Amino acid sequence: MENKYKVLSQQVFSNGDYSIVPIRMEDRYEIMKWRNEQMYHLRQNEPLIKEEQDNYFSNTISNLFEAETPNQILFSYTKENTCIGYGGLVHINWVDKNAELSFIMDTEIEGTSFEKHWCIFINLIEKVAFLDLKFNKIFTYAFDLRPHLYSVLVRNGFEEEARLKEHCLFDSIYRDVVIHAKYKNKIQFRVAEIDDLTVTYTWASSPIVREYALSKGIIPFEEHKNWFVNKIADNNAFFLIATIESTPIGLVRFDGLSHQQVTISYLLDPGYHGKGLGKQLLSRGLSKLYRERGNITVTGLVHINNIASRRIFEQLCFHQIHESEVLLRFTKQL
Numbered sequence: 205m206e207n208k209y210k211v212l213s214q215q216v217f218s219n220g221d222y223s224i225v226p227i228r229m230e231d232r233y234e235i236m237k238w239r240n241e242q243m244y245h246l247r248q249n250e251p252l253i254k255e256e257q258d259n260y261f262s263n264t265i266s267n268l269f270e271a272e273t274p275n276q277i278l279f280s281y282t283k284e285n286t287c288i289g290y291g292g293l294v295h296i297n298w299v300d301k302n303a304e305l306s307f308i309m310d311t312e313i314e315g316t317s318f319e320k321h322w323c324i325f326i327n328l329i330e331k332v333a334f335l336d337l338k339f340n341k342i343f344t345y346a347f348d349l350r351p352h353l354y355s356v357l358v359r360n361g362f363e364e365e366a367r368l369k370e371h372c373l374f375d376s377i378y379r380d381v382v383i384h385a386k387y388k389n390k391i392q393f394r395v396a397e398i399d400d401l402t403v404t405y406t407w408a409s410s411p412i413v414r415e416y417a418l419s420k421g422i423i424p425f426e427e428h429k430n431w432f433v434n435k436i437a438d439n440n441a442f443f444l445i446a447t448i449e450s451t452p453i454g455l456v457r458f459d460g461l462s463h464q465q466v467t468i469s470y471l472l473d474p475g476y477h478g479k480g481l482g483k484q485l486l487s488r489g490l491s492k493l494y495r496e497r498g499n500i501t502v503t504g505l506v507h508i509n510n511i512a513s514r515r516i517f518e519q520l521c522f523h524q525i526h527e528s529e530v531l532l533r534f535t536k537q538l
């Protein structure tokens with residue numbers, strides 16, 4: 205009989221040929237084998253043996269399915285019904301609605317498809333955490349031994365949230381532990397890429413953006429395309445797309461990084477106006493810039509009638525001077 209988690213309204217989550225299904229007894233020895241092969245990055249000191257694995261599945265795993273508030277929810281990760289990894293939500297905090305994300309894949313596919321399977325697994329487990337369980341936050345807790353994991357997490361909207369210095373002893377060396385987190389309904393950032401061409405054109409063409417833009421008039425698509433392609437390749441620009449649960453909702457861009465005269469551009473998709481997101485977008489975008497570049501002075505030029513943006517700069521403690529009759533200059537040292 206297939207296992208079912210009482211706490212979940214949906215049991216199987218799929219993405220093409222790949223699925224996560226409540227962890228299956230039949231996969232336990234494969235899982236044990238991968239864990240033993242990958243002990244170097246796991247919180248496991250000794251190789252597991254079959255008897256221990258049997259006990260763990262009979263005594264611990266079997267109790268998770270009927271529990272009202274299980275401390276972990278584990279899945280077999282399958283391709284066309286064959287188990288190729290396992291993972292899930294562990295150290296679940298039902299009060300604060302957060303959990304740690306855990307995942308290991310078949311050691312043989314790690315070398316060739318590490319990033320691909322992490323991406324698919326994250327996409328599936330987010331459905332469990334954010335859609336089914338309505339959690340607020342998921343995070344990873346990783347020994348600083350696999351930096352290639354961090355880029356996958358960041359590309360999937362996680363941000364490095366904390367680093368516990370020299371927190372673990374490995375082969376006589378103290379290693380950091382790095383925590384990456386992702387939140388439900390919170391703005392996340394990723395660097396702009398060519399696939400953002402169309403959405404950025406739609407935003408740039410919207411009447412509210414045109415109304416307060418420094419250059420007025422309709423922008424032809426080809427013109428935007430040339431500008432955009434150059435801009436995402438420009439080392440003097442830090443161009444971020446803001447997303448909520450992977451949906452693009454706006455952008456923030458910092459130009460002129462090389463000459464320390466950094467100007468800010470930012471906008472929200474008109475569908476997301478009036479919810480206080482503009483302030484969060486700019487403030488968190490500035491924090492990201494600070495992390496990249498340290499203390500620099502940033503400037504925003506704002507149309508005098510653009511009350512929402514003026515208010516945001518004021519709330520973020522920018523210093524204001526008149527640039528002209530219609531433009532205000534807001535500056536701040538980060």
Ligand SMILES: CC(C)(COP(=O)(O)OP(=O)(O)OC[C@H]1O[C@@H](n2cnc3c(N)ncnc32)[C@H](O)[C@@H]1OP(=O)(O)O)[C@@H](O)C(=O)NCCC(=O)NCCS
Nearest residue numbers: 413416470471472477478479480481482506511512513515
């Ligand atoms: C600027 C922008 C990102 C702000 O988006 P937003 O988050 O929806 O802004 P809000 O509507 O929440 O307004 C921000 C603040 O201004 C206040 N505000 C907005 N319009 C106002 C008005 N007409 N009178 C008084 N206050 C006003 C809001 O009440 C809010 O203040 P609060 O935080 O104290 O509640 C968005 O309007 C946008 O994308 N505009 C087009 C692009 C643009 O202008 N970019 C900035 C270029 S400098």
